[in-house]
Amino acid sequence: MNNYNSEFSVVGKPIPKLDAAQKAMGRAEYIQDIKMPGMLYGKILYSRYAHARIIKIDTSKAKALAGVHAVLTGEDVPGKMKMGFIKDNPPIKKGTVSSFRDEVAAVAAISPEIAKKALDLIEIEYEELKGIFDPEKAMEKDSPLVHEHLKSNVLKMPWNIHYGDVEKAEKESAFVVEDRFTTTWVTHCCMGTSGAVALFDASENLTIYTNTQIPSLAHKDFLEALKSMGLENKRVRVIKPVIGGGFGSKLDTYAYEHIAILLAYKCRKPVKIVFDRVEEFKATSTRQPTVIYIKQGCDKNGKLTFRDMRMVLDNGGHTSWGATTPSVMLMPISSLYRVENVKYNAKCVYTNNTYSQAMRGYGNPQATFAIESSMDILAKKAGFDRIEFRKINKNQSGDETPQGLKITSCGLEECIDAVKEELKFDGKNEKSVGTGIASLIHVGGGARIYGSDGCGAILKMDDYGKVDIFTGGTDMGQGLDNITAQIVAEELGLLAEDINVVHSDTDICPWDVGAHASRSTFVAGNAALGAAKKVKKKIQAFASKLFDVPAQEIELKNKLVFVPGDEEKSMPIGKLLRKAHFRPGGTMLMAEHFYDPDNQNMGKELKGNMSMTYSFGAHGAKVKVDEETGKVEVLEYVAAHDVGRAINPMLLEGQVYGGVVMGLGYALTEEVTVKDGEIMNANFRDYKLFTAKDAVKIKAPVIETDDKDGPFGAKGIGEPGCVPTAPAIANAIYDAVGVRIKDLPITPEKVLAALKEKNG
Amino acid sequence: MITNISFLLNGDEISYDVKDHWTLLHLLREEMGLIGTKEGCGNGECGACTVIVDKLAVNSCLYLAVEADKKTIETIEGLASTEGSLHPLQQSFVDNGGIQCGFCSPGMIMSSKALLDENPDADREEIKHALAGNICRCTGYIQIFESVEAAKEMGGHDE
Numbered sequence: 019m020n021n022y023n024s025e026f027s028v029v030g031k032p033i034p035k036l037d038a039a040q041k042a043m044g045r046a047e048y049i050q051d052i053k054m055p056g057m058l059y060g061k062i063l064y065s066r067y068a069h070a071r072i073i074k075i076d077t078s079k080a081k082a083l084a085g086v087h088a089v090l091t092g093e094d095v096p097g098k099m100k101m102g103f104i105k106d107n108p109p110i111k112k113g114t115v116s117s118f119r120d121e122v123a124a125v126a127a128i129s130p131e132i133a134k135k136a137l138d139l140i141e142i143e144y145e146e147l148k149g150i151f152d153p154e155k156a157m158e159k160d161s162p163l164v165h166e167h168l169k170s171n172v173l174k175m176p177w178n179i180h181y182g183d184v185e186k187a188e189k190e191s192a193f194v195v196e197d198r199f200t201t202t203w204v205t206h207c208c209m210g211t212s213g214a215v216a217l218f219d220a221s222e223n224l225t226i227y228t229n230t231q232i233p234s235l236a237h238k239d240f241l242e243a244l245k246s247m248g249l250e251n252k253r254v255r256v257i258k259p260v261i262g263g264g265f266g267s268k269l270d271t272y273a274y275e276h277i278a279i280l281l282a283y284k285c286r287k288p289v290k291i292v293f294d295r296v297e298e299f300k301a302t303s304t305r306q307p308t309v310i311y312i313k314q315g316c317d318k319n320g321k322l323t324f325r326d327m328r329m330v331l332d333n334g335g336h337t338s339w340g341a342t343t344p345s346v347m348l349m350p351i352s353s354l355y356r357v358e359n360v361k362y363n364a365k366c367v368y369t370n371n372t373y374s375q376a377m378r379g380y381g382n383p384q385a386t387f388a389i390e391s392s393m394d395i396l397a398k399k400a401g402f403d404r405i406e407f408r409k410i411n412k413n414q415s416g417d418e419t420p421q422g423l424k425i426t427s428c429g430l431e432e433c434i435d436a437v438k439e440e441l442k443f444d445g446k447n448e449k450s451v452g453t454g455i456a457s458l459i460h461v462g463g464g465a466r467i468y469g470s471d472g473c474g475a476i477l478k479m480d481d482y483g484k485v486d487i488f489t490g491g492t493d494m495g496q497g498l499d500n501i502t503a504q505i506v507a508e509e510l511g512l513l514a515e516d517i518n519v520v521h522s523d524t525d526i527c528p529w530d531v532g533a534h535a536s537r538s539t540f541v542a543g544n545a546a547l548g549a550a551k552k553v554k555k556k557i558q559a560f561a562s563k564l565f566d567v568p569a570q571e572i573e574l575k576n577k578l579v580f581v582p583g584d585e586e587k588s589m590p591i592g593k594l595l596r597k598a599h600f601r602p603g604g605t606m607l608m609a610e611h612f613y614d615p616d617n618q619n620m621g622k623e624l625k626g627n628m629s630m631t632y633s634f635g636a637h638g639a640k641v642k643v644d645e646e647t648g649k650v651e652v653l654e655y656v657a658a659h660d661v662g663r664a665i666n667p668m669l670l671e672g673q674v675y676g677g678v679v680m681g682l683g684y685a686l687t688e689e690v691t692v693k694d695g696e697i698m699n700a701n702f703r704d705y706k707l708f709t710a711k712d713a714v715k716i717k718a719p720v721i722e723t724d725d726k727d728g729p730f731g732a733k734g735i736g737e738p739g740c741v742p743t744a745p746a747i748a749n750a751i752y753d754a755v756g757v758r759i760k761d762l763p764i765t766p767e768k769v770l771a772a773l774k775e776k777n778g
Numbered sequence: 779m780i781t782n783i784s785f786l787l788n789g790d791e792i793s794y795d796v797k798d799h800w801t802l803l804h805l806l807r808e809e810m811g812l813i814g815t816k817e818g819c820g821n822g823e824c825g826a827c828t829v830i831v832d833k834l835a836v837n838s839c840l841y842l843a844v845e846a847d848k849k850t851i852e853t854i855e856g857l858a859s860t861e862g863s864l865h866p867l868q869q870s871f872v873d874n875g876g877i878q879c880g881f882c883s884p885g886m887i888m889s890s891k892a893l894l895d896e897n898p899d900a901d902r903e904e905i906k907h908a909l910a911g912n913i914c915r916c917t918g919y920i921q922i923f924e925s926v927e928a929a930k931e932m933g934g935h936d937e
Contacts (some may be wrong), residue, residue: 039872040873
């Protein structure tokens with residue numbers, strides 16, 4: 019369906035994932051597969067209550083069990099060892115527990131079975147406290163307090179933004195709509211569960227094998243952990259095994275990693291902690307749930323006048339990155355379509371529920387669900403065609419949005435047209451069948467959340483034309499290894515298979531802020547490209563002397579270094595490398611490059627161009643609603659994305675398909691069922707993922723807008739696939755049967771109840 | 779209790795003393811070091827541990843090791859030829875984007891193999907049915923179906 023640019027030799031080609039054969043043969047080593055001599059197995063005991071005071075812990079029986087090497091409680095954790103960006107979460111709690119997932123003890127033993135048995139022997143006396151599980155109720159004056167010393171459940175982290183004049187714009191609007199939406203907990207469900215192996219060497223330096231998307235930031239967290247343990251000036255080495263799925267779940271460091279470190283230090287042996295599936299459901303973080311109030315208006319010509327949004331976020335018992343999702347929600351709120359007057363207020367509220375984290379889209383799917391549902395409601399009220407209404411307000415190249423986002427390449431209109439072409443939107447559907455559309459904006463050129471948004475790369479060539487590139491970027495299955503290899507190969511006139519991408523060890527790889535914000539292709543790609551350009555220059559300079567021609571006349575292609583049109587002046591690159599190396603005063607060809615995009619940290623004003631460029635897209639769904647059962651069947655799905663440039667079309671389509679199906683789960687089936695803080699469906703029978711049986715036909719038109727700052731024009735595409743899925747489905751359901759579902763997931767029960775209400 | 783069992787594993791005759799509570803998954807992964815068979819849930823819900831026992835795809839996490847006595851067992855490690863070339867299904871998963879994080883891939887490939895060995899002409903609906911017990915969180919399944927279909931063309935089945 020898609021015609022990809024063919025001006026390149028390696029870029030734009032569907033080259034199989036470099037590690038796919040290892041994986042297909044069952045040889046790839048995940049954290050589950052790591053074993054070491056003398057290794058112990060760690061297990062964690064969690065709270066029996068959502069909110070309680072720990073009165074007494076007796077670990078004597080557990081300690082006495084043969085094969086047990088160590089038992090830890092909150093008393094054994096250094097006071098300064100805390101997790102989360104506001105450091106409110108010790109890896110093992112003492113005093114009070116504030117959620118069922120709170121860690122209360124941990125053991126290390128010679129086998130997982132003995133470790134588990136030891137957990138059963140730990141006796142804890144609790145005094146149960148009143149819990150609070152509804153974030154809106156938690157804001158009320160007489161609500162129980164999750165953390166008494168804070169005096170309030172509302173985090174001191176207000177998100178309060180006002181661009182333009184919303185009140186004035188509302189008064190001048192011809193049409194205004196107002197609604198409330200909710201989104202619930204869903205979870206990553208990585209097929210490979212979380213885990214770590216920690217060990218100390220004789221000099222008390224730490225090596226930790228861990229599933230992480232943030233090797234460099236994890237490195238920093240673990241250095242701080244060592245410091246809290248009194249281990250100053252020690253080294254930390256973070257090694258990533260092959261990761262069995264990330265999706266944002268590995269963007270923080272967690273209790274299991276810190277506990278593995280504490281146990282490994284106490285026992286002076288390697289300690290491995292790997293979650294089982296129940297633990298993965300109960301003790302890893304979810305997508306941030308939200309209560310969303312949205313009001314927006316337009317003038318009589320259909321031009322958006324203002325958007326006013328307010329949210330309450332359930333922060334759970336502790337704080338991780340979920341609390342910062344408003345920083346990304348702000349992007350679609352302020353900048354999806356042209357709207358000058360924007361207001362956004364979000365409050366994060368402690369409850370005794372689980373706490374949330376990053377998950378593919380980082381708040382964008384929640385905000386876009388409300389915005390794009392509301393766009394349809396407003397279009398209908400104002401009497402505009404849904405597609406036309408979106409086109410009137412479309413983002414365009416050259417725009418600067420109220421938040422200060424500078425729109426460079428923008429294929430939004432082409433994406434909308436592609437969806438329209440596939441699904442028609444002519445209103446001529448059979449009964450109970452409808453179509454829906456929803457668009458997206460997402461960061462596509464990094465996202466400056468920290469002081470640095472950079473990534474380093476070190477490139478070395480051997481004597482035969484092969485390359486090793488050490489990148490800060492992280493491959494977790496999405497294919498950054500290929501993207502890096504294809505970019506380097508293109509620049510140096512090699513094949514992707516000539517490039518060995520090393521991305522797994524902080525001892526040898528440079529710094530990178532992490533695999534988040536769909537930034538790896540753009541940022542790690544530009545780092546790799548920068549290093550390759552420097553080496554290319556050196557090759558050209560050396561060949562210039564050999565061939566006696568100006569350096570700029572020398573080209574690299576098909577593993578040859580040559581002057582076009584002069585057959586005499588051509589040499590296999592390996593031969594040239596050896597000539598450069600094996601001579602008096604010889605050299606090897608190496609280069610490093612650190613790429614930090616020229617994007618802006620939003621600062622206190624929450625204004626600034628957070629990304630170098632933005633990815634756009636539009637999704638369309640055709641659904642059939644069974645009016646007897648409320649079941650929604652997705653008949654066709656179109657996911658059109660402006661990706662700048664497809665570096666690898668096959669992997670790109672894989673990101674889109676995978677994102678869409680994750681988004682469809684978000685829209686229709688997935689929900690972590692929580693009752694008074696306790697997760698009730700911690701298994702794949704009751705947590706409903708899409709299976710092969712439910713797989714949907716997806717078309718993925720790719721719009722290449724050749725972004726001026728992207729490596730070979732590419733923008734990020736890791737997250738966008740799941741951003742506008744839920745509203746596209748909700749809008750299609752409305753088109754099919756006339757009911758508007760405002761709470762995710764859109765289960766048959768909700769559809770049926772809405773149909774009953776509508777039909778009386 | 780310990781029972782001695784003998785079975786054919788990827789063409790090799792094996793005799794092993796197994797504890798009665800061991801699952802086949804435990805025997806393969808933890809005792810014999812065949813890490814290609816993955817544990818995704820330990821509960822028969824995700825299919826990552828799929829192996830083939832007497833031509834049938836089974837969840838090895840629910841299958842007792844003692845039950846393997848006198849059986850023929852195939853795991854992912856047995857698929858590639860001894861010269862190193864990939865089995866058509868493995869090659870096809872590689873070539874068609876059927877693998878991202880790869881954790882589900884061994885189980886996915888074994889379920890596909892059981893299907894194509896039984897039904898070399900399986901159509902899309904039959905493939906979907908055969909893979910319904912294998913969860914993948916990365917791919918959205920589309921490129922997995924395409925991989926199995928392409929393997930069909932390559933003769934991805936045992937006679």
